[in-house]
Amino acid sequence: MPKNRWLSFVSPLLLLALWELAVQAGWLNRVFYPPPSTVFVTMGELLATGQLAQEVGVSLMRIGLGFLLGGVPAIVVGLLMGISPPFRALFQPIAAAIYPVPKIALLPLIIVVLGLGESSKIVTIAISIFFLIVLNVAASVLQVEARHFEVARSFGAKPWDLFWTVALPASLPGIMNSIKLGMGFALTLIVGVEFVGADSGIGWLIWRSYELYAIDRMIAGLVAVALVGWLISVLLDELERLLVPWQRPGARPPGRSIRRRLLLWWRAVRPWSYTAAVIPVVLGGSIAAYDSNLNLGLLALTLLGASAIQAGTNLVNDYYDYRRGADRPDAPGTNAALLRGELTPRQILRGGLVAFGLGAAIGLYLVSVAGMFILWLGLLGMLVGFFYTAGPFALAYNALGELAVFIFMGPVIVIGSYYVQAQAVPLAVVLAALPVGCLVAAILHANNLRDLEHDRQVGKYTLATLLGRGRGNIEYYLLIGGTYLSLIVTVLLGIAPWLTLISIATLPPALRLVRIVAAAREPGALQPVLRQTAQLHLQFGLLLIVGWVGAALVAGMV
Amino acid sequence: MKPPKISIDNLYVTYPGRKRAEPVEALGGVTLTVTRGELVCIVGPSGCGKTTLLRVLAGLEQATGGSAHIQHDNSARPVKAMVFQGSGVFPWMTVAENVAYGLRLQGVSRQERAEMARHWIAEIGLERFAQSYPAQLSGGMQQRVGLARAFACDPEVLLMDEPFGALDAQTRLILQQVLLRQWERDAKTVVFVTHSIEEALTLGDRIYLMSARPGRLLHEVAVPFARPRDAIALRSDPRFSQLFAEIWELLRDEVERARLAEELTE
Known part of the structure; x- marks a missing residue:
């Protein structure tokens, strides 16, 4: 400079x-x-x-x-x-x-x-x-x-x-x-x-x-x-x-053809992690479809915006994780392109900021359609996304990761997506989003349980490192249990339609996961738990959406 | 007996004059042959049509009269590749992509291409720069990339147009060594155009001397040095300076004529 x-x-x-x-x-x-x-x-x-x-x-x-x-x-x-x-x-x-x-x-x-x-x-x-x-x-x-x-x-x-x-x-x-x-x-x-x-x-x-x-x-x-x-x-x-x-x-470029470079970025933004954002967005739209009506164009824009912000969050997190040296080369969450030197840390950070920019542009449009509430929600979401690993008080490093994810990848996204369609925030929607919040927190917790020893070594505080292995396992059971419990309660309260109970079909794999966690004695055994919890989130979420949409269709026919 | 690898017969090339200017006769009846595995140098004053001769062989220029033909022996290999003056590497491709360019056009699979590129980049000693863009390389390094690009697609004939002309003396010597070593190893047929008598003596089996424009062949000189050659040791060979003096004597008038012609046109 x-x-x-x-x-x-x-x-x-x-x-x-x-x-x-x-x-x-x-x-x-x-x-x-x-x-x-x-x-x-x-x-x-x-x-x-x-x-x-x-x-x-x-x-x-x-x-x-x-x-x-x-x-x-x-x-x-x-x-x-x-x-x-x-x-x-x-x-x-x-x-x-x-x-x-x-x-x-x-x-x-x-x-x-x-x-x-x-x-x-x-x-x-x-x-x-x-x-x-x-x-x-x-x-x-x-x-x-x-x-x-x-x-x-x-x-x-x-x-x-x-x-x-x-x-x-x-x-x-x-x-x-x-x-x-x-x-x-x-x-x-x-x-x-x-x-x-x-x-x-x-x-x-x-x-x-x-x-x-x-x-x-x-x-x-x-x-x-x-x-x-x-x-x-x-x-x-x-x-x-x-x-x-x-x-x-001067700069040493990734030096690939354009197609290759796009592929590199595609992997760097970890699109498979988007189900965590896509499910709640679509859920919000489905609830809106049940309550009143659904504008598919707006839903598509909301999805795109949420994906962009998710990509931005991933990239910025990768950058700061890399800077802090918290991720191991062999850890699946680590940005492989970064470790292989295919993308420089600066490129990752800039890519993240560009993704945030795109998300912001789409967000502004949604604000112009749906109103200011979306702006506050979006700003808050971006701030949390950014400070998840960045800044002096990084949420993920201070045992607030699960809570942040539970709130923002659950109710907040569902509410935002619902608000874009219906311009209202009924409490019922917040409650209907709880199962998804529990599951997404469970994904993160599975990750933290696996990385417990490693995180302790690098001085990263998570709920898992604070609670220890035994009590940490209990938190996992609670999150899984809370998923199904909150679903049943919302149905019993008459908030969610009966059809959403089809999500209970995912109970057997959920119970299997609980058994694996209970039996696990070393981090390697928890490796499949992370992936399968993410799958559970996807399957449960999809069935939940099917339930809401199905109920909306039935209501429309009657 | 097989026909010669390259046969040029009474070749004429005339460029149409722009506007009302006279048409320019670049080549005025050139006849020569090159046998398989031979390294032939063409030396002449600047602007004598050496490059035109090479461009006709490369298919970049049409003959106005006579013919130029390269015998294609093995249809699985490309018949020719050209190394350009000032390298001609593509600035938008990395070193590896540049080296693999000919292979890419031949439809060689991506993986095979990468392997061959790696081999040739190692051969020219640029491993560290495989993923760099040409703008980050020196002139000599870029020229090496141009060489590797031509060698990588394994052509039967290499056409080289003053490839080392713009380089400093040391880099030039080093690259001559690289070329000699490669050529001695896989015995390609090479037509090498240069204005440097030393370079022609260092590299060639035979040297054709060309006249000022319109280019004609004046003499043919057989180079007696044994192979494998060492570009540096050759300099101290007494025959080297003797041949140099002889060739210079033959060329001097032509260089003078070319200079006069240039001054007149200016």
Whole structure:
């Protein structure tokens, strides 16, 4: 880090302080120049009411769809233009003619054709970035050194090989650049588009505040746009680092083909651990289906968001476990890619932060649909996920792991998923989530029971190390027992439908697990318990979901 | 008797002139043959069409007249591979991926490819850099990757276009040794283009001297040194400096002519 880095923090802070001072001293009119403190408070209010998240979410959705609609075909057309001279001759004049037209000038025309609705905004974004990306991608293909194609041809490359092994990778840096350019363009444009004929979005918020003369809100909107723009550019830089690793001087990259690298990350995020998050999300949706009705699109988004946060949690945990040296090379929970040096610890941490970012983006959208409650829930969940192993008081290292997992991988996720659908938090849902909470805590406890001696050595406090082997086993029995007990109680109380009792079909394997734990004399014997407890969680959860959905269907028919 | 491995017969290559400029005659009737397992060097002043000759053999350039033919003996092996000036490694592939490139195009399985790549990377002494990208390597190391890439797909003929031209003298000597050792081991047919007389004397069985543009063959010199050769020990052989002087005498006028032609076109 350069020594003068702190100076770059000082200058903006100084500017803000001057501004504040100028207003407080009466040099500037407070009405026209609201001081930073006021803007800060206003932003807080906008955040608290959920309006800011909602408007940002709407704008991001428009940009995202516009990018999908315009950017993906643009990359294909640009590549074709770069590779095939006839195609270039055909398309170049059109692209070159339309490219310099200020795209915002097309908006009236697009509104005439498509009306004032959502599609005119999305199409405007799509068209504007389309030509920009087409021309840039084509140019980057044309700039590929002819020598590289010759080398490939001298080894007998066919046109198909030329495309995949030379044209595409060699122009990837250019493609990434054009995407970044397009994103900057889209951000500028979305605000302009939302000034005109919109009733939502961050641009609308700024314009509306202007009309109401709420200048503090206007500036709050500007700050939000700036923050979103910065966040997007950080995410794109990260994507570039993943896709174009050879341009990074110095660092030793994983050095794999893109497919290989995706596989590496797929393993690094440990997707099989997601059932722990997927089951409660789907359960929440199923309960909502039973109570009122279910929006499948929202459920899918919730699943995706929860998976992203789970991936982020896994990666960040791996990073901190690695830093603390707690995981053994042979322990199944350890990130193998990290230990083999296929991914560096920094990459793991960054990957985790990117996953959290994705989860946050989806979360913001859900907030804009369902309301602020989701925001608080999400923030809390992320904080717990992050501080599970990170920070000075890591939950997992201070015997709070089971409790955190019980609450957050059980009731909290179920409630969140339910709330997205129904915008309410009945106590019944909390209770209906208890069996799943017990089981997920049992998975963690099985892990901690197995690692008891090892954790004691590295000074990691878990309930297992505190209770010792004997009492630790009892905790496991209680968690398994609590699963079935809470299920039966919720049914008896009339909260859960009778059909959910089919989950009791998993009792035999559960009892077998209890017997194995009781008989275990050494850590190796507990190895299968961890895996089978996770399986039990999955089987029990699936049957529970079947029960709720089945009951919902039956109720619908009657 | 088998036909020669490479036969070039009265080869002409003329580049069409751009706009109103005169067409450029790069090769003006070249005839030569190379037998199996021979290492033939082609020496000439810069811009004399040596590279054009090689590119025609590599299939990257069309002959305007005459013919150039490489006999393909074993259809299971690729007939030729080229080592380019300044290595020509792909910056977006790791060393291992670069070395395995030819094999990949031949459809060799991933596992086999990895094995062969490992072997050849060890052969050129870059084990530590197998997973590095070329940007992290020095010029000499990149050139070694280019060599390994050509050797790895086990071609019958190696076409080498001033592969060591841009390197410093020491690196050059080391790579010449690497090439000699490899070539002596698996007896490939090699056509090696260079502008360095020392290099041609060090490596070649025979040397063809080329005239300034349009390129024609002026002389053929048989190199008498016994194999296996040592690139460094050769320098102290009295015949080495004698041959060097003879070849230089033959080439001097051509180098002068090429320089004049360059000055005129500027």
